[in-house]
Amino acid sequence: MTKNLNVLVVDDSDDLRDLICMVIDRHPGGWKVVATAADGRQAIDVARASQPDVVLLDISMPVMDGMQALPLIREAAPEALVVMLSGYPVATAGQGALNAGAHGYLEKSDLVKTLIPRLERILNAPSLVRR
């Protein structure tokens, strides 16, 4: 189990953001949400200021979407793993996100049960190379 992880949650839906924060804060390994942002532009500034270990980044957002923000967040927080979140199936948008430099891609469905184990898998993937 990965311990003491600082997470930045980026999603334009207030309700969904709060629920994701709740799931992460319940993790017994000491995971905590250190910051949140409602769009890609905010996320860049917040990532630079908070230097999180993981950024959960929604793809579809107003002002600046996740795909546009992705390279700028990676520049602002080079040590952070960026995991994209989307309502689209992985087959639709997943490969594009990975090709664009994301470390992982999570579908939003069934997120309460799957968020933590999927994140653990991404964090512990042997192929994970911090670019």
Added chain:
Amino acid sequence: MTDIEESSETSEQELGELVRQIAYLQEALTALSSGGVDAVVLGAPENEQVYTLTNADRPYRVIVERMGEGAVTVSESGVILFANPRLADFIGMERDRMIGRDITEYVDDDQQVALRGLLETVATETRRAELTIAATDGSHVPALVAATALDLDGVLVRCLVFTDLTLQKQVERQFAEEAAQAERQRVAREVNDTIVQGLVTAEMAFDLERYAEARSAIASTSARARRWIGELAVDHQVQPGTAVRDAPPGCEADAP
């Protein structure tokens, strides 16, 4: 016949020949100066050289005859005085048959006002308008028409130059269709994203046993979906990134 008489007869023949040659040369000079000669052949029969003659007007005539734009001159009342071959092509009619007809016959009814505006062009100005030419085969050719007033030896005529806009209109239509398609895809994505987002929120709230939030998310998403479908049905625009996520006024009131 004496030698003197013989010599006199020869001189008269030579004189007559010289008079004929002078008359011939005078005719040739008159023809040259009046523009009635297209070419001159010089030299012995076995070594003839042909010199073609031209004048300053010829290049302009060739340009008008061969240019890709239709050109016509009309009288003040709109009677066609001259039409070039390209305009005859646009209209699908022999150009000789166009002479003497009214220019208004070849423009769609709903554009007669614009045509009249062009025909009222005064000297020193050029007016432009987009008109649709009514061709004899029933087709309609969009054209940009530039009208200029000309004073030809005291007679006022208008020169109209027609530029075929068919290709440009095709490109514009294609761009418009592509933009409309992109807009439909964008709206579909916006609506899909928001419905998915609402359902995911509800699902997470249920899983976390926050039932009130789950019901609220479902009601809110449902109300928004109904509103957008209503707006799209009457062809209103869904604004990028905002109309979908920001609940339109009244959505919350719709929620049970």
